[in-house]
Amino acid sequence: MTKTPARLLILGTGTMARAHADEFKKIDGVDIVAAVDTDPDRLREFTREHDIRHEFTSLDAALEWNEFDAASNVTPDRIHHPTTMQLLAAGKHVLCEKPLADNYPHAAEMARAARQAGLVNMINLSYRNLASMQEARRIIENGDIGTVRHFEASYLQSWLAQPAWGDWRTDPTWLWRLSMKHGSLGVLGDVGIHILDYATHVTGQAPLGVSCRLKTFDKAPDGRIGEFVLDANDSFTMQLELRGGALGVIHATRFASGHLNDLHLRVWGDQGGLEVSLEHNVEHLRVCGSADLEKPVWRDIAFPPTDSIYQRFSGAVTDGVTAAPDFNRGAELQEILDLAMKSDRENGRFLLPG
Protein backbone atom coordinates (compact mmCIF):
# COMPACT_ATOMS: atom_id res chain seq x y z
CA MET A 1 0.00 0.00 0.00
CA THR A 2 1.42 3.42 -0.92
CA LYS A 3 1.54 5.90 1.95
CA THR A 4 0.41 9.53 1.64
CA PRO A 5 3.46 11.84 1.51
CA ALA A 6 4.08 13.97 4.60
CA ARG A 7 3.07 17.61 4.04
CA LEU A 8 6.14 19.65 4.97
CA LEU A 9 6.45 23.34 5.79
CA ILE A 10 9.82 25.08 5.61
CA LEU A 11 10.20 27.78 8.27
CA GLY A 12 12.90 30.33 7.35
CA THR A 13 13.91 30.63 3.70
CA GLY A 14 17.52 31.84 3.90
CA THR A 15 20.79 30.18 2.88
CA MET A 16 20.39 26.78 4.57
CA ALA A 17 16.72 26.41 3.63
CA ARG A 18 17.88 25.86 0.04
CA ALA A 19 19.67 22.69 1.12
CA HIS A 20 16.52 21.53 2.96
CA ALA A 21 14.33 22.15 -0.09
CA ASP A 22 16.79 20.45 -2.47
CA GLU A 23 17.12 17.38 -0.23
CA PHE A 24 13.42 17.00 0.64
CA LYS A 25 12.41 17.39 -3.02
CA LYS A 26 14.40 14.21 -3.81
CA ILE A 27 12.40 12.16 -1.27
CA ASP A 28 9.23 10.39 -2.45
CA GLY A 29 7.52 10.51 0.95
CA VAL A 30 7.63 14.31 1.22
CA ASP A 31 5.55 17.10 -0.33
CA ILE A 32 6.82 20.62 0.46
CA VAL A 33 3.48 22.41 0.70
CA ALA A 34 4.42 25.78 2.23
CA ALA A 35 7.16 28.14 3.36
CA VAL A 36 7.32 30.90 5.97
CA ASP A 37 9.68 33.87 6.26
CA THR A 38 9.33 37.24 7.92
CA ASP A 39 11.15 38.74 4.90
CA PRO A 40 8.53 38.75 2.09
CA ASP A 41 11.06 39.24 -0.74
CA ARG A 42 13.21 36.31 0.32
CA LEU A 43 10.07 34.22 0.83
CA ARG A 44 8.72 34.99 -2.64
CA GLU A 45 12.05 34.23 -4.32
CA PHE A 46 12.27 30.92 -2.43
CA THR A 47 8.73 29.71 -3.18
CA ARG A 48 9.22 30.60 -6.88
CA GLU A 49 12.57 28.85 -7.07
CA HIS A 50 11.26 25.68 -5.41
CA ASP A 51 7.74 25.70 -6.80
CA ILE A 52 6.08 25.86 -3.36
CA ARG A 53 2.33 26.52 -3.44
CA HIS A 54 1.67 28.39 -0.17
CA GLU A 55 3.61 31.17 1.53
CA PHE A 56 3.19 32.99 4.86
CA THR A 57 5.05 35.89 6.47
CA SER A 58 4.42 34.55 9.99
CA LEU A 59 4.27 31.15 11.65
CA ASP A 60 0.99 32.21 13.28
CA ALA A 61 -0.62 32.59 9.84
CA ALA A 62 0.72 29.20 8.72
CA LEU A 63 -0.62 27.54 11.86
CA GLU A 64 -4.01 29.09 11.30
CA TRP A 65 -4.02 27.57 7.80
CA ASN A 66 -2.78 24.32 9.42
CA GLU A 67 -2.58 22.10 6.31
CA PHE A 68 0.81 20.53 7.08
CA ASP A 69 2.10 17.63 9.19
CA ALA A 70 5.74 18.48 9.76
CA ALA A 71 8.11 21.45 9.70
CA SER A 72 11.76 22.04 8.96
CA ASN A 73 12.90 24.88 11.20
CA VAL A 74 15.68 26.75 9.37
CA THR A 75 15.44 30.09 11.18
CA PRO A 76 18.39 31.78 12.96
CA ASP A 77 19.48 30.07 16.19
CA ARG A 78 17.58 32.23 18.70
CA ILE A 79 14.29 31.74 16.78
CA HIS A 80 14.45 27.91 17.08
CA HIS A 81 13.07 27.74 20.62
CA PRO A 82 9.94 29.93 20.40
CA THR A 83 8.91 28.65 16.96
CA THR A 84 9.57 24.97 17.69
CA MET A 85 7.56 25.23 20.92
CA GLN A 86 4.68 26.70 18.87
CA LEU A 87 4.94 23.93 16.27
CA LEU A 88 4.99 21.18 18.90
CA ALA A 89 2.00 22.72 20.69
CA ALA A 90 0.15 22.54 17.36
CA GLY A 91 1.00 18.83 16.98
CA LYS A 92 3.60 19.18 14.20
CA HIS A 93 6.66 16.95 13.82
CA VAL A 94 9.86 19.05 13.73
CA LEU A 95 13.30 18.80 12.16
CA CYS A 96 15.17 21.71 13.80
CA GLU A 97 18.44 23.24 12.72
CA LYS A 98 21.42 23.25 15.04
CA PRO A 99 22.15 24.45 17.65
CA LEU A 100 18.80 23.34 19.05
CA ALA A 101 18.40 26.58 21.05
CA ASP A 102 20.27 29.53 22.48
CA ASN A 103 20.84 27.86 25.87
CA TYR A 104 20.48 24.52 27.64
CA PRO A 105 17.24 25.26 29.57
CA HIS A 106 15.50 26.15 26.29
CA ALA A 107 16.90 23.07 24.54
CA ALA A 108 15.83 20.82 27.44
CA GLU A 109 12.35 22.37 27.35
CA MET A 110 12.07 21.61 23.62
CA ALA A 111 13.18 17.98 24.16
CA ARG A 112 10.67 17.57 27.00
CA ALA A 113 7.80 19.11 25.02
CA ALA A 114 8.48 16.88 22.00
CA ARG A 115 8.67 13.76 24.17
CA GLN A 116 5.46 14.60 26.02
CA ALA A 117 3.62 15.32 22.76
CA GLY A 118 4.88 12.05 21.23
CA LEU A 119 5.99 13.89 18.08
CA VAL A 120 8.94 13.17 15.79
CA ASN A 121 11.80 15.48 16.77
CA MET A 122 15.21 15.59 15.11
CA ILE A 123 18.11 18.03 15.02
CA ASN A 124 19.98 18.61 11.77
CA LEU A 125 23.49 17.58 12.78
CA SER A 126 24.30 17.29 9.11
CA TYR A 127 27.71 15.62 9.41
CA ARG A 128 25.81 12.50 10.54
CA ASN A 129 25.13 12.22 6.78
CA LEU A 130 28.79 11.37 6.20
CA ALA A 131 29.23 7.66 5.57
CA SER A 132 32.87 7.90 6.73
CA MET A 133 31.72 9.21 10.13
CA GLN A 134 29.24 6.36 10.62
CA GLU A 135 31.87 3.77 9.58
CA ALA A 136 34.41 5.33 11.98
CA ARG A 137 31.89 4.90 14.80
CA ARG A 138 31.32 1.22 13.86
CA ILE A 139 35.09 0.55 13.86
CA ILE A 140 35.44 1.97 17.37
CA GLU A 141 32.25 0.22 18.58
CA ASN A 142 33.72 -3.08 17.30
CA GLY A 143 36.74 -2.50 19.50
CA ASP A 144 39.12 -2.46 16.50
CA ILE A 145 41.36 0.22 17.99
CA GLY A 146 40.90 -0.95 21.59
CA THR A 147 40.08 1.42 24.43
CA VAL A 148 40.02 5.05 23.31
CA ARG A 149 42.56 7.10 25.27
CA HIS A 150 43.04 10.35 23.38
CA PHE A 151 41.54 12.37 20.50
CA GLU A 152 41.83 15.65 18.65
CA ALA A 153 39.10 17.24 16.56
CA SER A 154 38.86 20.45 14.58
CA TYR A 155 36.33 22.34 12.48
CA LEU A 156 38.05 24.83 10.23
CA GLN A 157 36.35 27.64 8.31
CA SER A 158 37.78 30.88 6.89
CA TRP A 159 34.84 33.10 5.94
CA LEU A 160 36.25 35.93 8.09
CA ALA A 161 39.47 35.84 6.03
CA GLN A 162 38.13 35.47 2.48
CA PRO A 163 34.83 36.09 0.60
CA ALA A 164 34.12 32.67 -1.02
CA TRP A 165 30.65 32.57 0.61
CA GLY A 166 29.97 36.32 0.36
CA ASP A 167 31.15 39.36 2.32
CA TRP A 168 30.51 38.95 6.08
CA ARG A 169 30.66 42.76 6.48
CA THR A 170 27.46 43.28 4.47
CA ASP A 171 25.54 39.98 4.36
CA PRO A 172 23.04 39.46 7.24
CA THR A 173 23.40 35.66 6.97
CA TRP A 174 26.96 36.10 8.34
CA LEU A 175 26.41 39.24 10.47
CA TRP A 176 23.88 37.64 12.87
CA ARG A 177 26.39 34.81 13.45
CA LEU A 178 28.86 37.40 14.83
CA SER A 179 26.47 38.96 17.34
CA MET A 180 25.35 37.58 20.69
CA LYS A 181 22.51 40.11 20.80
CA HIS A 182 21.23 38.49 17.63
CA GLY A 183 21.23 35.15 19.40
CA SER A 184 24.49 33.66 18.14
CA LEU A 185 26.81 31.65 20.38
CA GLY A 186 29.61 32.40 17.91
CA VAL A 187 31.71 29.72 16.29
CA LEU A 188 31.11 27.57 19.39
CA GLY A 189 27.34 27.40 18.78
CA ASP A 190 27.52 27.52 15.00
CA VAL A 191 30.02 24.78 14.14
CA GLY A 192 31.37 23.83 17.58
CA ILE A 193 28.19 21.84 18.06
CA HIS A 194 28.94 19.85 14.88
CA ILE A 195 32.48 18.96 15.90
CA LEU A 196 31.39 18.10 19.45
CA ASP A 197 28.82 15.73 18.00
CA TYR A 198 31.34 14.35 15.47
CA ALA A 199 33.92 13.58 18.19
CA THR A 200 31.55 12.15 20.78
CA HIS A 201 29.39 10.20 18.30
CA VAL A 202 32.45 8.54 16.72
CA THR A 203 34.14 7.72 20.02
CA GLY A 204 30.78 6.56 21.40
CA GLN A 205 31.47 8.20 24.76
CA ALA A 206 29.44 10.87 26.54
CA PRO A 207 31.32 13.89 27.92
CA LEU A 208 32.35 14.02 31.57
CA GLY A 209 33.91 17.47 31.84
CA VAL A 210 34.90 20.45 29.76
CA SER A 211 37.15 23.47 29.87
CA CYS A 212 37.20 26.08 27.16
CA ARG A 213 38.63 29.38 25.97
CA LEU A 214 36.76 31.61 23.57
CA LYS A 215 38.28 34.43 21.53
CA THR A 216 36.58 37.32 19.78
CA PHE A 217 38.81 39.38 17.50
CA ASP A 218 38.49 43.11 16.73
CA LYS A 219 36.99 43.18 13.24
CA ALA A 220 35.33 46.58 12.80
CA PRO A 221 35.55 50.13 14.26
CA ASP A 222 33.92 50.14 17.74
CA GLY A 223 33.26 46.41 17.33
CA ARG A 224 30.03 46.88 15.42
CA ILE A 225 28.53 47.06 11.94
CA GLY A 226 25.19 48.88 11.95
CA GLU A 227 22.82 47.11 14.35
CA PHE A 228 25.21 44.14 14.73
CA VAL A 229 27.53 44.24 17.77
CA LEU A 230 30.37 41.88 16.86
CA ASP A 231 30.78 40.27 20.28
CA ALA A 232 30.36 36.55 19.49
CA ASN A 233 33.43 34.30 19.61
CA ASP A 234 35.40 33.68 16.37
CA SER A 235 37.69 30.90 17.70
CA PHE A 236 37.61 28.42 20.56
CA THR A 237 39.85 25.79 22.04
CA MET A 238 38.36 23.17 24.32
CA GLN A 239 39.53 20.24 26.38
CA LEU A 240 37.01 17.46 26.83
CA GLU A 241 37.15 14.47 29.13
CA LEU A 242 34.89 11.56 28.19
CA ARG A 243 33.08 9.12 30.47
CA GLY A 244 35.08 6.19 29.06
CA GLY A 245 38.22 7.90 30.36
CA ALA A 246 39.54 9.47 27.13
CA LEU A 247 40.93 13.01 27.07
CA GLY A 248 40.93 15.18 23.96
CA VAL A 249 41.05 18.62 22.41
CA ILE A 250 38.48 20.21 20.15
CA HIS A 251 38.89 23.53 18.39
CA ALA A 252 37.22 25.60 15.71
CA THR A 253 37.75 28.94 14.05
CA ARG A 254 36.45 31.16 11.27
CA PHE A 255 39.99 32.30 10.53
CA ALA A 256 41.46 28.99 9.26
CA SER A 257 42.93 30.44 6.06
CA GLY A 258 43.26 27.72 3.45
CA HIS A 259 40.22 25.77 4.70
CA LEU A 260 36.68 26.63 3.61
CA ASN A 261 34.80 24.02 5.64
CA ASP A 262 36.94 21.11 6.83
CA LEU A 263 36.51 18.67 9.73
CA HIS A 264 39.17 16.39 11.14
CA LEU A 265 39.08 13.82 13.92
CA ARG A 266 41.97 11.67 15.08
CA VAL A 267 41.33 9.03 17.73
CA TRP A 268 43.92 6.90 19.46
CA GLY A 269 43.14 3.69 21.29
CA ASP A 270 45.46 1.29 23.10
CA GLN A 271 45.35 -1.07 20.08
CA GLY A 272 45.16 1.27 17.09
CA GLY A 273 44.51 4.71 15.65
CA LEU A 274 41.78 6.10 13.40
CA GLU A 275 41.59 9.28 11.34
CA VAL A 276 38.42 10.53 9.69
CA SER A 277 37.97 13.81 7.87
CA LEU A 278 36.07 15.92 5.40
CA GLU A 279 38.42 18.08 3.32
CA HIS A 280 37.18 20.17 0.43
CA ASN A 281 33.98 18.05 0.46
CA VAL A 282 35.92 14.78 0.16
CA GLU A 283 35.67 12.18 2.95
CA HIS A 284 38.68 10.19 4.15
CA LEU A 285 38.92 7.35 6.65
CA ARG A 286 42.05 5.46 7.59
CA VAL A 287 43.11 3.14 10.35
CA CYS A 288 46.37 1.90 11.79
CA GLY A 289 45.37 -1.43 13.34
CA SER A 290 47.13 -3.52 15.96
CA ALA A 291 49.12 -5.53 13.38
CA ASP A 292 50.44 -2.31 11.83
CA LEU A 293 51.35 -0.32 14.92
CA GLU A 294 55.08 -0.89 14.93
CA LYS A 295 55.79 0.06 11.33
CA PRO A 296 53.36 2.09 11.45
CA VAL A 297 51.12 1.58 8.38
CA TRP A 298 47.83 3.46 7.82
CA ARG A 299 45.23 1.80 5.59
CA ASP A 300 42.36 3.57 3.81
CA ILE A 301 38.96 2.14 4.75
CA ALA A 302 35.92 1.98 2.43
CA PHE A 303 32.57 3.15 3.78
CA PRO A 304 29.07 2.09 2.64
CA PRO A 305 26.53 4.85 1.90
CA THR A 306 24.29 6.05 4.71
CA ASP A 307 20.80 7.61 4.72
CA SER A 308 20.68 11.38 5.16
CA ILE A 309 18.95 13.04 8.12
CA TYR A 310 16.34 14.35 5.66
CA GLN A 311 15.56 10.76 4.58
CA ARG A 312 15.46 9.56 8.17
CA PHE A 313 13.20 12.44 9.23
CA SER A 314 10.80 11.67 6.38
CA GLY A 315 10.80 7.95 7.33
CA ALA A 316 10.28 8.85 11.00
CA VAL A 317 7.26 11.05 10.16
CA THR A 318 5.76 8.22 8.08
CA ASP A 319 6.36 5.65 10.85
CA GLY A 320 5.62 8.06 13.74
CA VAL A 321 8.86 7.07 15.49
CA THR A 322 11.70 9.53 16.11
CA ALA A 323 15.12 8.70 14.70
CA ALA A 324 18.58 9.90 15.77
CA PRO A 325 19.81 12.52 16.30
CA ASP A 326 16.82 13.71 18.32
CA PHE A 327 16.15 16.77 20.50
CA ASN A 328 17.57 14.93 23.53
CA ARG A 329 20.89 14.71 21.72
CA GLY A 330 20.59 18.39 20.79
CA ALA A 331 19.97 19.26 24.45
CA GLU A 332 22.94 17.13 25.64
CA LEU A 333 25.23 19.03 23.27
CA GLN A 334 23.70 22.36 24.29
CA GLU A 335 24.58 21.61 27.91
CA ILE A 336 28.24 21.27 26.91
CA LEU A 337 28.07 24.60 25.04
CA ASP A 338 26.67 26.32 28.15
CA LEU A 339 29.39 24.76 30.33
CA ALA A 340 32.08 25.74 27.82
CA MET A 341 30.94 29.36 28.02
CA LYS A 342 30.83 29.21 31.80
CA SER A 343 34.35 27.78 31.81
CA ASP A 344 35.56 30.68 29.65
CA ARG A 345 33.85 33.25 31.92
CA GLU A 346 34.87 31.82 35.28
CA ASN A 347 38.13 29.91 34.96
CA GLY A 348 41.08 32.23 35.15
CA ARG A 349 44.07 32.11 32.89
CA PHE A 350 47.63 32.64 34.02
CA LEU A 351 49.26 35.60 32.32
CA LEU A 352 53.02 35.76 31.91
CA PRO A 353 54.66 38.76 33.58
CA GLY A 354 55.50 41.79 31.45
Ligand SMILES: NC(=O)c1ccc[n+]([C@@H]2O[C@H](COP(=O)([O-])OP(=O)(O)OC[C@H]3O[C@@H](n4cnc5c(N)ncnc54)[C@H](O)[C@@H]3O)[C@@H](O)[C@H]2O)c1
Ligand atom coordinates in the same frame (compact mmCIF):
# COMPACT_ATOMS: atom_id res chain seq x y z
N1 LIG B 1 23.17 21.85 9.63
C1 LIG B 1 24.04 22.61 9.00
O1 LIG B 1 25.06 22.15 8.54
C2 LIG B 1 23.77 24.08 8.87
C3 LIG B 1 24.43 24.85 7.90
C4 LIG B 1 24.10 26.22 7.81
C5 LIG B 1 23.17 26.78 8.68
N2 LIG B 1 22.58 25.99 9.62
C6 LIG B 1 21.58 26.55 10.56
O2 LIG B 1 20.41 26.92 9.82
C7 LIG B 1 19.79 28.04 10.46
C8 LIG B 1 19.59 29.14 9.41
O3 LIG B 1 20.84 29.56 8.93
P1 LIG B 1 20.96 30.37 7.55
O4 LIG B 1 22.40 30.44 7.22
O5 LIG B 1 20.02 29.83 6.55
O6 LIG B 1 20.45 31.81 8.05
P2 LIG B 1 19.85 32.96 7.15
O7 LIG B 1 20.01 34.19 7.93
O8 LIG B 1 20.45 32.91 5.77
O9 LIG B 1 18.30 32.55 7.00
C9 LIG B 1 17.39 32.59 8.07
C10 LIG B 1 16.03 33.00 7.53
O10 LIG B 1 15.07 32.95 8.61
C11 LIG B 1 14.21 34.08 8.48
N3 LIG B 1 13.56 34.33 9.77
C12 LIG B 1 14.03 35.03 10.84
N4 LIG B 1 13.11 35.04 11.83
C13 LIG B 1 12.06 34.32 11.38
C14 LIG B 1 10.80 33.96 11.95
N5 LIG B 1 10.46 34.32 13.19
N6 LIG B 1 9.93 33.23 11.20
C15 LIG B 1 10.26 32.86 9.93
N7 LIG B 1 11.44 33.17 9.34
C16 LIG B 1 12.33 33.88 10.07
C17 LIG B 1 15.12 35.19 8.00
O11 LIG B 1 14.37 36.24 7.41
C18 LIG B 1 16.01 34.44 7.01
O12 LIG B 1 15.47 34.47 5.70
C19 LIG B 1 20.71 28.46 11.61
O13 LIG B 1 20.21 27.92 12.81
C20 LIG B 1 22.04 27.81 11.27
O14 LIG B 1 22.80 27.49 12.41
C21 LIG B 1 22.85 24.67 9.71
